[in-house]
Amino acid sequence: MQKQQKFSEQNKMTDLINENHSLLLVISRFGLSLGFGNKTVLEVCDTNKVDCTTFLAVVNFLSEGNFEIDYTYEDISILSLIDYLKKAHRYFLDFKFPIIRDKLIEAINQENQSIPYEIMFNRFFDEYVSEVRKHMEYEDKVVFRYVLKVLKGEQNLHYRISVFQSRHNEINSKLIELKNILVKYYPTKGNNHLLTEVLFEILSCDLDLATHNQVEDYLFIPTVKLLEQKNRMTK
Amino acid sequence: MNNDQLKVAIVEPSVIIRSGISVVLKRTPGYRIQSIEIVSLESISRYISIQKPDLLIINPTFWGYFDVSKIKDKIETSKIKCIALVYSTVDVNLLRSYDETLSIYDTVDQLKEKLDKLFMINLNDSSEEQNTLSAREKEIIIGVGKGLTNKEIAQSLFLSTHTVISHRKNIARKLEIHTPAGLTIYAIVNKLIELDDVKK
Secondary structure: OOOEEEEEEEOOOHHHHHHOOOHHHHHHOOOOOOOOOOHHHHHHHOOOOOOOOHHHHHHHHEEEEEEEEEEOOOOOOOHHHHHHHHHHHHHHHEEEEEEEHHHHHHHHHHHOOOOOOHHHHHHHHHHHHHHHHHHHHHHHHHHHHHHHHHHHOOOOOOOOOHHHHHOOOOOOOOHHHHHHHHHHHHHOOOOOHHHHHHHHHHHHHHHHHHHHHHHHHHHHHHHHHHHHHHHHHHO | OOOOOOEEEEOOOOOHHHHHHHHHHOOOOOOOOEEEEEEOOHHHHHHHHHHOOOOEEEEOOOOOOHHHHHHHHHOOOOOOOOEEEEEOOHHHHOOOOOOOOEEEOEEEEEHHHHHHHHHOOOOOHHHHHHOOOOOOHHOOOOOOOHOOOHHHHHHOOOOHHHHHHHHHHHHHHOOOOOOOHHHHHHHHHHOOOOOHHHOO
16 A cells, blocks of 8 residues: 655756755755756666665654654665665764854853853763764664665674664653753843854754754664564575 | 644645635634645655654545544654544544544534544643743743853752752743753843853
């Protein structure tokens, strides 16, 4: 049974962005470059050698908001999904966090010259980033490598995806803490566009991280579980 | 405001009713809700084993007859709450194993009341009293800001470590700041300590 979903292979790539601009992040993380012209989703995926089913699974998962749980994990390409998740990790660590850090420091410095708040905020933010880095490196080095072995049909691996599932705690709570400090307790004078700007960045990054985790929880983990089951059956 | 997110699974065959409930849940004040729509029986057990939702809203006539006690047995924690979603008159025996029933004609207020009851949100706590720091709590924040351990704070204030820990829990709840680094920023921004105190 083919379920009716928001977007299909025949949609134009630009339709996706017009409908929901946060899908831009998904598009870039799948390694699809802009300049689509009037090409369809399938055409763009084929040109870039991206698995279209997996791409659409993520896109539809994220654009439907209240996602339905369904039994369609078989079609997803785990390799593509891992590649997507890895690229997302690089995006946060190498691109997004440095930007937020710079903006944060800029905002803090112009607000209050008398006290060098910079040191504290730096320390706070760097602690946060190193926490996230540890979390993501664990996924890159332990979880994804394990899954690749499962894909090859290797047996007797001393790991289960359920281990990851149980320790997949929320990594974005500290970002919310930073938001709380700035919104509730930071003394500002008058209008500070820079501070508002960095708050927007923090909140959108937090949302982005949360959906990233949802993709892992609702698409990645169930797909791997299914694979584990299959492997056990052929044993 | 309850800051913990509630994971709610909605098990109901009609997409219109399913999505409707999702939307109403999002409109319910005081809750942050992440709803998941479930459309088949096998998805329920699958989802529950993976995600451990806090609340299930189930149409009891879903797929003929739905045995909610089986689901409850499956989840060892049994903390999960189940609400029966009722369109029309249903045999009371069918509803016995549910914690609550929800009619499709309920208002947002009624839904909120039911959620409050299920999750024991105590509305009588005055939020003012809840969110102001006591003098003792401020002293403890100063200690945290200076980089002292719980034990060191306990010694300097002549308290037990246990008391310090329980104070710190209350501080975290009141300020919504949980980490030492965050509390340090709070302490400096609010002039409880000087920056020089931190660097030592």
